[in-house]
Amino acid sequence: MPKIYIGGNKGGTGKTTLTVNLAALLASQNKDVMIVDADLQKSSTMWNDERSQKLSDDVKEIYSVQKQSGDLSGAIRDLNRRYEYVFLDAAGVDQKNLRHGLITADVFLVPFKPTQFDLNNLILLQPIIEEALIVNPELNVYAVISMSPTNPRVKEVDEAKDFLREFPQIRILETFICERSIYHLSASEGLGVTELKAKTESNKKAQKEIINLLKEIGV
Numbered sequence: 001m002p003k004i005y006i007g008g009n010k011g012g013t014g015k016t017t018l019t020v021n022l023a024a025l026l027a028s029q030n031k032d033v034m035i036v037d038a039d040l041q042k043s044s045t046m047w048n049d050e051r052s053q054k055l056s057d058d059v060k061e062i063y064s065v066q067k068q069s070g071d072l073s074g075a076i077r078d079l080n081r082r083y084e085y086v087f088l089d090a091a092g093v094d095q096k097n098l099r100h101g102l103i104t105a106d107v108f109l110v111p112f113k114p115t116q117f118d119l120n121n122l123i124l125l126q127p128i129i130e131e132a133l134i135v136n137p138e139l140n141v142y143a144v145i146s147m148s149p150t151n152p153r154v155k156e157v158d159e160a161k162d163f164l165r166e167f168p169q170i171r172i173l174e175t176f177i178c179e180r181s182i183y184h185l186s187a188s189e190g191l192g193v194t195e196l197k198a199k200t201e202s203n204k205k206a207q208k209e210i211i212n213l214l215k216e217i218g219v
């Protein structure tokens with residue numbers, strides 16, 4: 001049963017956005033999904049509170065629990081016995097949660113904005129990933145470009161992918177996530193982009209991004 005940790009050591013890269021969107025897509029496929037919210041900001045808990053008022057045949061229940069202190073890896077291992085999919089949503093700056101997440105996860109997905117400042121953080125993340133792979137050699141580490149400009153003339157995505165190739169432990173996903181207003185809108189409603197009627201081309205593209213992302217991480 002997959003444990004998926006969308007994390008990294010940088011704030012505001014789209015971790016919670018990807019967590020709730022993948023969780024919503026899995027829920028719509030009738031999977032049992034639990035989100036462990038280890039972030040004091042409680043973003044995914046608030047998203048799920050909103051969602052719980054909208055449950056219907058099209059909006060399936062997702063479970064969430066707050067775990068902002070105590071034995072996080074123990075809690076994740078326990079929840080993993082009870083749910084098909086367990087997501088961990090932690091704050092970017094929290095190194096302790098980062099380590100807990102890495103030793104318990106099957107999939108570690110690191111979103112990066114395609115800017116050099118964001119990418120430089122990977123240099124700090126690399127030794128932590130290497131250490132985690134010693135105790136958790138089954139861990140699959142992926143990087144996904146997140147919040148990318150939609151303008152195709154912008155070369156940032158290719159440049160970011162070139163940079164990430166220098167990190168052999170990390171597989172770079174073909175899928176990349178663009179900056180789209182539908183991600184804000186759906187999140188404020190407690191929904192994933194795949195649960196909204198796609199009214200524009202951009203919305204349809206956002207749905208494809210999330211569907212392809214789930215396929216590519218192979219869970």
Ligand SMILES: Nc1ncnc2c1ncn2[C@@H]1O[C@H](COP(=O)(O)OP(=O)(O)OP(=O)(O)O)[C@@H](O)[C@H]1O
Pocket residue numbers: 010011012013014015016017018039041043090091092093146147148177178179180181183184187
């Ligand atoms: N692909 C996207 N397109 C547009 N807006 C986005 C996208 N991804 C995230 N955002 C917005 O960017 C902000 C930060 O996103 P999010 O909260 O998912 O990041 P985070 O990495 O979880 O942040 P933190 O480190 O604070 O937990 C939010 O306002 C969110 O709605």
Ligand SMILES: [Mg+2]
Pocket residue numbers: 015016017039043089090091
């Ligand atoms: Mg977050």
